[in-house]
Amino acid sequence: METMTLDRPGGDPQGRPMPRQKILPDGVLGMLLFIFTEAMLFAGMISAFVIVKSQAAGQMWPPYGQPRLPAQETAINTAALLLSGIILLFAQYAFKKSETRAVVPFGISIFLGLFFVAFQGVEWAQMLGQGLTMQSSTYGAFFYLIVGTHALHALGALGGMAWACVKLTRGTLTQSAFTTVQLFWYFVVIVWPLLYWKVYL
Amino acid sequence: MAQAATEIHHEAHGHDAHAHHGPQGILKYIWSTDHKMIAMQYLFTGMFMGIVGGFMAYVFRMQLAFPGVSVPLFGVVSPGEYNALVTNHGSIMIFWVAMPVLIAAFGNYLIPLMIGADDMVFPRINRLSFQIFLVSVLMILASLFVSGGGFGGAWTSYPPLSAQSQYNLTSIGATMWLIAVALEFVAFLLGGINFIVTLMNARAPGMKAYDIPVVAWMIVIASILFMLSVGPLIAGAIMLLFDQTIGTGFFDPARGGDPILWQHLFWFFGHPEVYVVLLPAVGIVIDIVATFARKKLFGYKIMIFTAVATGVLSFFVWAHHQFIAGIDPRMANIFTVTTLLISVPIAELLFVMIATLYGGNIKLNTPMLWALSFIAEFLIGGVTGIFLGASGADIYLHDTYFVLAHFHYTFFPIAIIGTFAGFTYWFPKMFGKMMDDRLGKIHFWGTIIPFNMIFIPLFVLGLGGQHRRIYNFQNFPELAAMQPFRVLATVSLIIMLLFQLVFFWNCIKSWRGGAKAGRNPWKANTLEWTTESPPPHGNWPRDAMPRVYRGPYEYSVPGREDDYWPQNLPS
Numbered sequence: 066m067e068t069m070t071l072d073r074p075g076g077d078p079q080g081r082p083m084p085r086q087k088i089l090p091d092g093v094l095g096m097l098l099f100i101f102t103e104a105m106l107f108a109g110m111i112s113a114f115v116i117v118k119s120q121a122a123g124q125m126w127p128p129y130g131q132p133r134l135p136a137q138e139t140a141i142n143t144a145a146l147l148l149s150g151i152i153l154l155f156a157q158y159a160f161k162k163s164e165t166r167a168v169v170p171f172g173i174s175i176f177l178g179l180f181f182v183a184f185q186g187v188e189w190a191q192m193l194g195q196g197l198t199m200q201s202s203t204y205g206a207f208f209y210l211i212v213g214t215h216a217l218h219a220l221g222a223l224g225g226m227a228w229a230c231v232k233l234t235r236g237t238l239t240q241s242a243f244t245t246v247q248l249f250w251y252f253v254v255i256v257w258p259l260l261y262w263k264v265y266l
Numbered sequence: 267m268a269q270a271a272t273e274i275h276h277e278a279h280g281h282d283a284h285a286h287h288g289p290q291g292i293l294k295y296i297w298s299t300d301h302k303m304i305a306m307q308y309l310f311t312g313m314f315m316g317i318v319g320g321f322m323a324y325v326f327r328m329q330l331a332f333p334g335v336s337v338p339l340f341g342v343v344s345p346g347e348y349n350a351l352v353t354n355h356g357s358i359m360i361f362w363v364a365m366p367v368l369i370a371a372f373g374n375y376l377i378p379l380m381i382g383a384d385d386m387v388f389p390r391i392n393r394l395s396f397q398i399f400l401v402s403v404l405m406i407l408a409s410l411f412v413s414g415g416g417f418g419g420a421w422t423s424y425p426p427l428s429a430q431s432q433y434n435l436t437s438i439g440a441t442m443w444l445i446a447v448a449l450e451f452v453a454f455l456l457g458g459i460n461f462i463v464t465l466m467n468a469r470a471p472g473m474k475a476y477d478i479p480v481v482a483w484m485i486v487i488a489s490i491l492f493m494l495s496v497g498p499l500i501a502g503a504i505m506l507l508f509d510q511t512i513g514t515g516f517f518d519p520a521r522g523g524d525p526i527l528w529q530h531l532f533w534f535f536g537h538p539e540v541y542v543v544l545l546p547a548v549g550i551v552i553d554i555v556a557t558f559a560r561k562k563l564f565g566y567k568i569m570i571f572t573a574v575a576t577g578v579l580s581f582f583v584w585a586h587h588q589f590i591a592g593i594d595p596r597m598a599n600i601f602t603v604t605t606l607l608i609s610v611p612i613a614e615l616l617f618v619m620i621a622t623l624y625g626g627n628i629k630l631n632t633p634m635l636w637a638l639s640f641i642a643e644f645l646i647g648g649v650t651g652i653f654l655g656a657s658g659a660d661i662y663l664h665d666t667y668f669v670l671a672h673f674h675y676t677f678f679p680i681a682i683i684g685t686f687a688g689f690t691y692w693f694p695k696m697f698g699k700m701m702d703d704r705l706g707k708i709h710f711w712g713t714i715i716p717f718n719m720i721f722i723p724l725f726v727l728g729l730g731g732q733h734r735r736i737y738n739f740q741n742f743p744e745l746a747a748m749q750p751f752r753v754l755a756t757v758s759l760i761i762m763l764l765f766q767l768v769f770f771w772n773c774i775k776s777w778r779g780g781a782k783a784g785r786n787p788w789k790a791n792t793l794e795w796t797t798e799s800p801p802p803h804g805n806w807p808r809d810a811m812p813r814v815y816r817g818p819y820e821y822s823v824p825g826r827e828d829d830y831w832p833q834n835l836p837s
Contacts, residue, residue: 085469
């Protein structure tokens with residue numbers, strides 16, 4: 066917001082070039098805008114899902130002959146993902162004190178994220194075994210579409226976090242790069258309970 | 267120039283061990299991260315696609331005026347080819363001409379120059395954006411030549427026609443069309459993030475929010491609209507792609523899906539998209555009008571807030587495209603109201619332009635003629651839209667040539683007039699030479715008069731009940747009587763296309779032998795006119811980056827000797 070209140074003519078009295086005032090670091094602002102768009106992508110998918118669900122034949126959901134989703138097991142997985150997000154917050158606090166202390170919580174956060182994706186993969190294999198496929202019904206199609214899109218985002222975010230973790234151990238990670246990577250993971254974590262509520266429950 | 271290009275190359279490959287004597291020739295253009303070079307690439311790609319889209323219009327207009335004739339340069343048009351031509355004409359003109367030229371080319375060229383920055387904040391993402399765009403161009407062009415031909419299900423791509431290959435008979439073409447459109451969205455997503463962050467973070471010292479030239483504001487507001495609206499369409503595109511390729515039933519009513527759902531997802535993006543391309547064109551026109559009326563812009567803040575209001579409202583009007591798609595009439599009433607409401611901010615935009623002209627010292631050169639014609643022609647487009655926005659009238663007019671004439675009266679001013687206005691205005695800055703004003707005016711009148719001759723007859727045809735998607739009107743006796751109108755439209759189109767040769771001749775002639783432009787040929791205020799023409803790499807010398815002291819439209823200030831007052835002058 067400094068830019069808005071900058072006094073004219075700007076710069077120091079000697080007329081030396083003045084650094085440009087930034088609202089947020091470039092990477093963080095770019096990531097926020099990207100998250101904004103991704104939120105609209107999920108909003109589009111969820112509203113499509115809700116519309117199709119509300120028009121289901123005989124108001125029967127899941128449709129006849131389709132298996133139910135394992136809501137309880139996924140609740141555990143949801144907790145693991147939320148825990149990962151909370152531990153990442155601790156990593157951020159530790160990073161401010163000293164960079165080396167952030168390695169352990171950051172590593173745990175990444176591990177929990179990987180656990181989440183792996184758990185979803187096992188669940189997919191199970192559901193496919195029970196006859197729920199993308200072609201079997203719109204129920205299955207939306208399940209794999211929404212959860213799969215989220216899983217792709219999670220993998221992308223984990224890739225970014227792994228990259229940041231390597232830089233952290235080398236001591237070359239900047240605060241703004243760390244924040245940028247964190248923001249995407251927080252997005253993945255925060256959007257999941259909403260998907261869980263809409264798709265599983 | 268050669269040195270600048272080498273520098274560009276070094277930045278792109280700063281980490282590369284071979285950077286000191288990197289590849290020469292074409293590679294230095296392919297890997298350039300300079301915003302001006304990328305803008306030029308978008309501009310020329312967009313213009314090339316404009317020629318492709320114009321050629322398609324020529325072929326299907328020939329078929330409509332003279333059914334069954336062997337069209338010169340094409341041959342006899344089959345019904346399938348006719349559908350593919352119409353579909354790809356629409357898609358190309360919107361996604362591969364209007365978007366890359368108005369947003370990407372002018373945005374890339376103008377935003378860093380207008381805010382006094384040396385480049386975009388993410389130059390390499392900018393480069394990536396163009397390369398993805400280029401892949402999408404190749405994809406859409408290739409889709410025209412695969413077996414079965416190009417996609418023919420209209421640019422709106424409604425399922426089940428677009429989803430099932432047994433209906434559209436172009437399974438490869440339809441999938442390639444969809445992938446091309448999706449890639450194009452990714453390209454503009456990356457570009458949009460770049461524009462917004464650059465405008466927010468990289469402004470010259472002293473440039474407050476209300477010192478930014480309107481065109482930079484408009485491109486950024488348009489980018490925000492695009493990023494807000496494109497998510498649901500990408501979701502829909504993925505679903506449609508799965509319907510086409512792996513046999514899901516998202517849009518198949520027989521299997522629990524909903525075809526109307528696509529229309530909602532598409533038009534939730536599709537209507538804001540109109541304003542995404544409109545706002546940059548309005549910004550270009552505003553800048554030109556203020557410069558050549560030599561007058562302070564009337565209502566700068568009104569203009570910005572009106573653009574924001576237009577953007578917000580544009581998210582609540584999409585269902586006016588679906589009045590005959592079986593939506594609830596009560597919902598149709600609501601969307602009628604919101605649609606008619608949006609004419610208020612649009613009228614405001616036009617009144618700001620007219621009020622700026624009022625009492626000005628108007629100079630009628632080529633860019634100003636284009637800007638003034640934008641006001642006149644877009645007004646016709648806006649006014650005829652009221653008939654279509656009202657659900658009662660729309661039931662009769664839906665999918666007739668009235669709709670077609672209406673949206674060409676909006677998109678032609680936006681995409682063609684807006685582009686020519688901006689191109690002729692910034693040509694001296696881009697190439698360092700003045701354009702020939704006499705040839706420019708010949709091209710202007712040779713475009714504007716035939717344009718009206720094409721589309722005014724089509725309003726009449728639409729009111730006469732002529733449906734949009736008929737291949738041969740001779741098959742309908744009551745429509746065949748109106749054939750002279752169709753011939754008039756086609757002949758006018760050919761005249762208009764031929765006059766574009768004057769434009770290309772003018773470009774080449776001025777570029778090679780035009781008068782030197784100097785830094786500020788129009789005596790304009792904004793920062794891009796304070797550097798050399800064309801600007802060097804980095805735009806200004808490192809130790810002389812501009813600083814801003816006032817707003818961009820201080821023309822004819824009382825008590826000043828000059829009638830302009832550049833933003834970077836301390837007093």
